Amino acid sequence: MATSRDDFIIAIRSAFLKKSTQQKFSLLTLVFLSIFVIILSNLDFKVIRYLKIGINELVYRSSFVVSIPENFLKNTFIEVTDYSTFFKDYKKNRKELSELKSKNISSEITQYENKELKELINDYVSSSDKVLAKIIVDHDSPFLKSIIINKGSKDNIKIGTNIYDQSYLVGRVIEVNYKTSRVLLLSDLNSNVPVTIAPQNVQAIITGSSDNFAQIKYIKAGITDELTEKSIVYTSGTGAIFKSGIPIGKIRINESDKSKKFEVEFYSDFSQLKYVFAEIITKAELIKGNQEEDNSADKTKPIDAKLQILEDELEIIEQSNLKFKEENENLKSEIISLNNEIIRYQTEISQKQEKIKQFDIDKSELEFLRLNLEYSHKCRKSFFNVKGFSVGTEGYKKCILNKGRIND
């Protein structure tokens, strides 16, 4: 018993402390070093932060270079899959494009109005600038959903910067280095976004699910019944982490036998991202701006500001009027062409009706001639048939159509 315990202790001691051939450190030292690194990396010291940034920069770049062959394979695989659905996608896209074109006009008007209202209720005007960023590392890990982009603090990226795919939200920056940043995707389990669900105007928080959809959480009970598959999910801006009004996805209802689950299907496919936009927001406070203007101008500034707003409003209305006019013109030309088409169809119909009428006459005459051949001897007046009719009279015709005289 004692011997086996001794053996165990010797084996353990050997495993931990023995420095084998070519090993510079014992494993126990490395265990302590690992624990030390874990603790140290969570302390926010300036030196450690810079060291971490340095390591990140180096590792991300190396990872990008090493991933080139795998990315090549991955892209080839995706391209082959894309080609197989190319025509189907093309038809779907064409249909969507025509729908979107018509919606675009009203959307632009709403944007103008929205911008104006935001300027009125906020004490600052936010001007945003979207910077195109390339994704250098995207390993699509099953545990953590994040990507590395090639823009960092050098390009004014900050922690919390919103990241877009076209105009759809894909995530936010959680780690900034000098020339690279890590973006936490909306699909990550640790991602929580306050959202508004339209048109029901329901407030909720969505959480990632490690898949290409999110789950709706923290929603008032009973409200979910109002949600439909056409409901749109966009950021509410609550908590000032995400800008308000950014589209995220649409509601997907997952019905099983017992329960009804509401999920958010993202507009953007996170596994296909190659480039994203990082939104750099600069806030210019209106009050400060006004004060500066006060120094250089007279006291009639508030009236000027109001006039400015009214002028802007006028401009927006004029622009919208122009758009409506354009739309009216288009509709008019469309109505004219439709009317022409109606007239063309009407003449075509009348021609066809004439033809049908002629055909009916021909058909009845043909029938009479056929019967005439067969029954003329029964109807024609002759020496033997005194009760018959003279050829060409109405009675003769009736007699032929009746296949002989009724009394016969």
Added chain:
Amino acid sequence: MTSLKTRGFYYKLYSLLPIIILFISVLNEFDFNYLNLDYFSFNFPFILIFFFTLKEFKNFDYLLVFFAGLINDTVVGLPLGISSLSYVLICIATSYFRNITIRPSPIKDWFYFLFILSLLNSINYSILTLFFSYNLILMNYLVNTFFTFAFYIVFASLFKFYLKGIND
């Protein structure tokens, strides 16, 4: 003289191949994730470290394994040191297993690997959820453990060819 030097260089390169593959795999996260199969994932560095620290530990520098862990944490986005700790713990486990094993057998190695894998993934999961408040799906860990265990025997048979080459 030159040919001896060349042969020496190639031999050195060949002996360092597992370490080079380890670094490539942590930088690249070699796991076929782009196939988009539900839950499918496996931990290639675990297989590599376990096999080579068990069979060919003389050419497998523990310090480099530690650095590979740091790189893996940086790439994946985990707190720095977590993977290093896991990798070093594998080294300890294999070192202990080597000391107590008299007659090595692939099946014993395989099931010992399953035990170590489950233990390490449990430690990882516990540290990340308890100390770092990460939200993680346990099912992903279980499936990852299963596939890593299943793939071990495949990779182990491939690595044996490498060992044969180095011994010859």
